[in-house]
Amino acid sequence: MALLTPEDLENINKQLQEADSTVRRVTGLDIKGICKDFYGTTPCCEKVGIVPVTSGNGIIGSFSESLNAIAGYFGFDSFITDMPDVSGYYEAVKNGARIILMADDNTFLAHNLKNGKIANNQPCTGIIYAEIASRYLKADSKEVLAVGLGKVGFPGAAHLVQKGFKVYGYDADRTLLEKSVSSLGIIPFNPVSPEGDRQRKFSIIFEATPCADTIPESVISENCVISTPGIPCAISKELQKKCGVELVMEPLGIGTASMLYSVL
Numbered sequence: 001m002a003l004l005t006p007e008d009l010e011n012i013n014k015q016l017q018e019a020d021s022t023v024r025r026v027t028g029l030d031i032k033g034i035c036k037d038f039y040g041t042t043p044c045c046e047k048v049g050i051v052p053v054t055s056g057n058g059i060i061g062s063f064s065e066s067l068n069a070i071a072g073y074f075g076f077d078s079f080i081t082d083m084p085d086v087s088g089y090y091e092a093v094k095n096g097a098r099i100i101l102m103a104d105d106n107t108f109l110a111h112n113l114k115n116g117k118i119a120n121n122q123p124c125t126g127i128i129y130a131e132i133a134s135r136y137l138k139a140d141s142k143e144v145l146a147v148g149l150g151k152v153g154f155p156g157a158a159h160l161v162q163k164g165f166k167v168y169g170y171d172a173d174r175t176l177l178e179k180s181v182s183s184l185g186i187i188p189f190n191p192v193s194p195e196g197d198r199q200r201k202f203s204i205i206f207e208a209t210p211c212a213d214t215i216p217e218s219v220i221s222e223n224c225v226i227s228t229p230g231i232p233c234a235i236s237k238e239l240q241k242k243c244g245v246e247l248v249m250e251p252l253g254i255g256t257a258s259m260l261y262s263v264l
């Protein structure tokens with residue numbers, strides 16, 4: 001279970017601002033612009049109630065506070081309930097929340113009480129990071145590499161297929177890789193040891209694994225964006241600098257924005 005830690009969330013506002021400027025450089029739009037264009041929705045101060053949840057591993061330090069900062073950054077009017085769990089849910093509704101944000105160890109949801117729409121963080125994250133990667137202005141081909149085809153990666157890879165990209169994919173779990181090949185038609189490609197001697201380089205890479213260093217230098221092309229919600233990061237700082245990679249990576253805010261815009 002890959003749970004966030006308080007360390008992942010340190011100075012979330014700075015992380016969000018840095019990610020936003022990278023997204024602007026990569027796509028020409030900021031995160032708000034991508035979400036608005038992709039979902040066709042715009043927030044107008046919807047009240048968001050953030051409910052801490054104590055089940056399982058319990059409350060993660062600064063998780064609710066980070067969601068509060070993120071909702072504010074994207075133009076929502078948000079508050080954290082004093083009480084957690086059921087009492088917190090009741091408190092949120094009684095205090096006029098239109099959208100509920102809450103997470104246990106397995107599901108992080110956004111639920112719009114007015115229109116009934118509900119969003120799950122995993123597909124919303126995969127899809128928005130894939131969407132950002134797909135809009136890379138300096139891409140030199142329609143070929144993309146998707147590494148990590150789990151709860152976040154598979155929806156992201158599916159989105160890239162639907163957008164008409166030629167998707168090469170890899171997952172350490174053979175069953176997941178085979179499922180992705182059969183259901184999405186992606187081309188199996190292990191970046192660490194590609195079949196045959198032909199080296200394939202990509203200018204669009206989407207990664208969603210809980211492992212570090214999953215993207216080797218050999219697959220990174222001249223102009224390359226690596227769009228990755230995966231924690232820890234798919235490449236080292238050194239490799240990022242050496243190859244001049246545009247790295248879109250942020251621990252919670254981009255995925256949360258995708259959830260919120262998807263339920264408006």
Ligand SMILES: NC(=O)C1=CN([C@@H]2O[C@H](COP(=O)(O)OP(=O)(O)OC[C@H]3O[C@@H](n4cnc5c(N)ncnc54)[C@H](O)[C@@H]3O)[C@@H](O)[C@H]2O)C=CC1
Binds near residue numbers: 171
């Ligand atoms: N930044 C954000 O907003 C968010 C980040 N995450 C993070 O994204 C990551 C993925 O989350 P989930 O999809 O829910 O996990 P998951 O466990 O469902 O999927 C991860 C996949 O990566 C594969 N994998 C592991 N090591 C690999 C390697 N070396 N090469 C290729 N594939 C490898 C696993 O076989 C698995 O299928 C986690 O680190 C999670 O913490 C999740 C949600 C939001």
Ligand SMILES: N[C@@H](CCCCNC(=O)[C@H]1CCC=N1)C(=O)O
Binds near residue numbers: 003060
């Ligand atoms: N119950 C806890 C929150 C638990 C969140 C666990 N899920 C993750 O860490 C996912 C969400 C995005 C990235 N990983 C609380 O209310 O403080």
Ligand SMILES: [Mg+2]
Binds near residue numbers: 229
């Ligand atoms: Mg994120």
